[in-house]
Amino acid sequence: MPRPQPRRALIGLTLLLSSLAVLAPRESWAQAVSLPVTTGQPSAALSEAQARSAAERILTTIRNGDAQARFNQFSPALQRVSSPSMVAATMKTQPRLLRWAIRSIQPGYDSSTVEATLFTAAGERDLLMVIDANGRIDGYHFDVTDQPAEKVVRDFITALASGHFISASSFLSPVMQEQIPQGQLQQKWLNLQRITGNFVRVKRINRAESTPDMRLVIVNTEFNRLTDNLFVTLDAQNQIIGVDFPTDPAPPSPPR
Numbered sequence: 001m002p003r004p005q006p007r008r009a010l011i012g013l014t015l016l017l018s019s020l021a022v023l024a025p026r027e028s029w030a031q032a033v034s035l036p037v038t039t040g041q042p043s044a045a046l047s048e049a050q051a052r053s054a055a056e057r058i059l060t061t062i063r064n065g066d067a068q069a070r071f072n073q074f075s076p077a078l079q080r081v082s083s084p085s086m087v088a089a090t091m092k093t094q095p096r097l098l099r100w101a102i103r104s105i106q107p108g109y110d111s112s113t114v115e116a117t118l119f120t121a122a123g124e125r126d127l128l129m130v131i132d133a134n135g136r137i138d139g140y141h142f143d144v145t146d147q148p149a150e151k152v153v154r155d156f157i158t159a160l161a162s163g164h165f166i167s168a169s170s171f172l173s174p175v176m177q178e179q180i181p182q183g184q185l186q187q188k189w190l191n192l193q194r195i196t197g198n199f200v201r202v203k204r205i206n207r208a209e210s211t212p213d214m215r216l217v218i219v220n221t222e223f224n225r226l227t228d229n230l231f232v233t234l235d236a237q238n239q240i241i242g243v244d245f246p247t248d249p250a251p252p253s254p255p256r
Contacts, residue, residue: 046133048105051112054135055102059116063097074166075138081165081182090167095122111138128174139177141170145237149215150205153232156240157219160189161199173239192245197225212236 046054061069067088074082099119106113114129126143144152152171159168165186169177172185180188193199200222208231209216215238219230233242 046107046112046131046135048107048112050135051105051107051114051131052102054112054131055105055114055116055129057135058129058131058137059097059100059118062091063099065091065096067091073136075132075134075136077181077183078136078138078166081186086164090164095120130174130177139169139174139182141172141174141177141239143237144171147238149207149210149217149234149238152234152238152240153217153219154202154205156232157202157221157230160185165189171240173235173241176239176241188245193223195226196223196228198223200224203227214241 058073061073068084070091071079071082071084071087097118097120100116101119102114102116104113104115110133112131114131116127116129118125118127128141128143129137130139132138156168156171159165159171163186165182169180169182169185172180202219203222204220206218206220207215208218213236215234217232217234219232221228221230231242231244232240233244235241
């Protein structure tokens with residue numbers, strides 16, 4: 001059986017760290033592209049010690065399960081697309097955090113990247129956090145390399161549909177998170193539904209193509225006015241590097 005073909009051609013993307021050629025939608029929300037290399041010493045908005053202290057405070061708050069304190073630790077950009085009640089709802093779905101080990105800290109010009117291993121009631125999870133110059137979290141990404149690409153995509157769409165745009169953003173690669181901040185992710189999802197109507201359900205998820213460097217997953221999605229396919233591209237680590245929403249969604253089939 002021939003594999004499904006997206007309505008628009010897919011073009012190659014160059015990933016920031018791996019420099020691997022992969023396939024991604026031509027008119028997707030964003031394309032993960034190589035960023036220019038800047039020379040010179042970083043300004044170290046947070047020193048390594050300050051970034052470590054901020055990370056410890058953030059992880060302690062997660063372990064304590066305090067949704068209001070967790071919300072207060074969000075950067076202004078994250079707070080605009082969230083609320084303490086949304087944070088509380090998300091925390092209820094996550095395994096209880098027992099302890100953690102910070103593996104690396106990389107201070108940057110206006111933010112620091114912290115990598116940690118979380119030891120939870122459900123096992124270990126590797127986490128990457130971006131912490132801004134004020135010690136607030138500005139984004140994060142969990143390592144989901146060991147999960148099926150279809151599950152990653154379903155969880156991504158579920159987070160979008162429920163309005164949890166910070167959680168949805170965590171499935172994007174770090175490069176895509178820079179290109180599509182959480183507020184833009186929210187706006188793109190809302191703009192789509194102005195065309196399609198409100199999200200109803202995911203009908204089917206199928207992997208259309210898989211190579212050592214990428215996975216292409218097609219999500220047949222039902223909205224209250226239209227039903228069509230969304231195309232999601234993931235890299236070898238199951239990080240989402242391309243999202244392609246239809247520009248000409250198909251109307252729902254008439255009842256028989």
